[in-house]
Amino acid sequence: MEWKLTDSRPIWQQLTEQITLRILKGEYPPGGRLPAVRDLAVQAGVNPNTMQRAMAQLEQDGLAVGSRTAGRAVTEDTAVIQAARRKRAREAVAQCLQILADLGYTREEAVALLKEEWEK
Amino acid sequence: MEWKLTDSRPIWQQLTEQITLRILKGEYPPGGRLPAVRDLAVQAGVNPNTMQRAMAQLEQDGLAVGSRTAGRAVTEDTAVIQAARRKRAREAVAQCLQILADLGYTREEAVALLKEEWEK
DNA sequence: CTTGTTGTACTAAGTGATTAATACAATCGT
DNA sequence: ACGATTGTATTAATCACTTAGTACAACAAG
Numbered sequence: 312m313e314w315k316l317t318d319s320r321p322i323w324q325q326l327t328e329q330i331t332l333r334i335l336k337g338e339y340p341p342g343g344r345l346p347a348v349r350d351l352a353v354q355a356g357v358n359p360n361t362m363q364r365a366m367a368q369l370e371q372d373g374l375a376v377g378s379r380t381a382g383r384a385v386t387e388d389t390a391v392i393q394a395a396r397r398k399r400a401r402e403a404v405a406q407c408l409q410i411l412a413d414l415g416y417t418r419e420e421a422v423a424l425l426k427e428e429w430e431k
Numbered sequence: 432m433e434w435k436l437t438d439s440r441p442i443w444q445q446l447t448e449q450i451t452l453r454i455l456k457g458e459y460p461p462g463g464r465l466p467a468v469r470d471l472a473v474q475a476g477v478n479p480n481t482m483q484r485a486m487a488q489l490e491q492d493g494l495a496v497g498s499r500t501a502g503r504a505v506t507e508d509t510a511v512i513q514a515a516r517r518k519r520a521r522e523a524v525a526q527c528l529q530i531l532a533d534l535g536y537t538r539e540e541a542v543a544l545l546k547e548e549w550e551k
Numbered sequence: 552c553t554t555g556t557t558g559t560a561c562t563a564a565g566t567g568a569t570t571a572a573t574a575c576a577a578t579c580g581t
Numbered sequence: 582a583c584g585a586t587t588g589t590a591t592t593a594a595t596c597a598c599t600t601a602g603t604a605c606a607a608c609a610a611g
Contacts, residue, residue: 318440319440319441319444319597320438320440321439321567321568321569322568322569323568323569324439332533332534335534336533336534336535337535347586347588348587348588348589349586349587349588357569357570358569358570358571359570359571360569360570360571361568361569361570363588363589363590364568366588377588378578378587378588379576379577379578379587379588379589380576380577380578380579380586380587380588381577381578381579381586381587381588382586382587382588383587383588396534399530399534400530400531400534400536400544401544401548403526403527403531404527404531404544404545404548405548405551406523406527407523407524407526407527408545408548408549410519410520410523411520411524413452413456414452414455414456414516414519414520415456415457416520418549424520424524425524425528425545428521428524428525428528429528429538431525441597441598441599442598442599443598467556467557467558468557468558468559469556469557469558477599477600478599478600478601479600479601480560480599480600480601481598481600483558483559483560484598486558497557497558498557498558498608499557499558499559499606499607499608500556500557500558500607500608500609501556501557501558501607501608501609502556502557502558503557503558552611553610553611554609554610554611555608555609555610555611556607556608556609556610557606557607557608557609558605558606558607558608559604559605559606560603560604560605560606561602561603561604561605562601562602562603562604563600563601563602564599564600564601564602565598565599565600565601566597566599566600567596567597567598567599568595568596568597568598569594569595569596569597570593570594570595570596571592571593571594571595572591572592572593572594573590573591573592574589574590574591574592575588575589575590575591576587576588576589576590577586577587577588577589578585578586578587578588579584579585579586579587580583580584580585580586581582581583581584581585
């Protein structure tokens with residue numbers, strides 16, 4: 312389990328995104344229990360407080376539910392998970408197309424570039 | 432001239448990216464002079480020091496050249512500009528495809544999503 | 552030559568992110 | 582009942598980013 316903390320953005324945001332990704336991929340299945348905050352913090356090499364903040368964001372997004380002392384679990388609401396998955400995919404595509412448009416790429420150039428990168 | 436400073440990343444990085452974009456689009460033509468650091472800072476509503484840091488990054492990227500007292504200009508090397516343009520486009524596409532792959536999208540689903548978003 | 556503009560440098564202060572080190576209450580397993 | 586684990590809260594310290602204010606040397610234009 313790898314943790315990539317390369318951006319110059321707040322670490323807790325990056326942690327939230329990566330845990331979210333694991334939920335969306337099903338690596339953390341719906342209803343399944345999440346590792347303890349302390350364990351996750353050790354794995355990621357960050358302070359427990361930072362991981363705590365990432366988990367709080369996860370709950371606010373509705374992807375995780377916290378029971379006071381029995382640990383944290385992924386939501387059982389698969390609709391929420393699927394909606395988040397589609398949203399993330401759409402955002403990624405929209406951002407990419409926005410950048411290409413900003414750079415003045417025509418539709419043909421963009422399609423060509425997409426096909427080219429797809430092969431890698 | 433709009434300046435979007437919305438991310439939680441360092442402002443100078445965002446400034447560098449947006450000035451870079453203007454160079455890549457040709458809004459700041461090769462060899463053309465760039466506005467003074469102080470003027471740009473006022474336009475963007477940031478401290479001159481912050482804009483200064485953004486410009487230093489531009490020079491390090493080879494997109495701008497600074498003469499000690501006659502202001503700063505865009506590089507005349509169009510090859511550098513075009514290379515940066517292609518690099519940015521490739522990175523955008525690669526990142527998008529990476530996210531889609533992480534989310535478990537098949538090639539068909541990805542193509543469908545791309546076509547769908549393209550229409551907007 | 553004088554004046555204004557330019558890039559650059561410097562210090563000080565404020566803010567947010569992160570780390571560190573604890574501490575506490577609630578619950579689960581034994 | 583008891584100990585271990587869990588989420589949560591608190592306080593302080595450190596660090597990077599940002600702002601503010603000022604200053605200086607080099608060059609252009611008058």
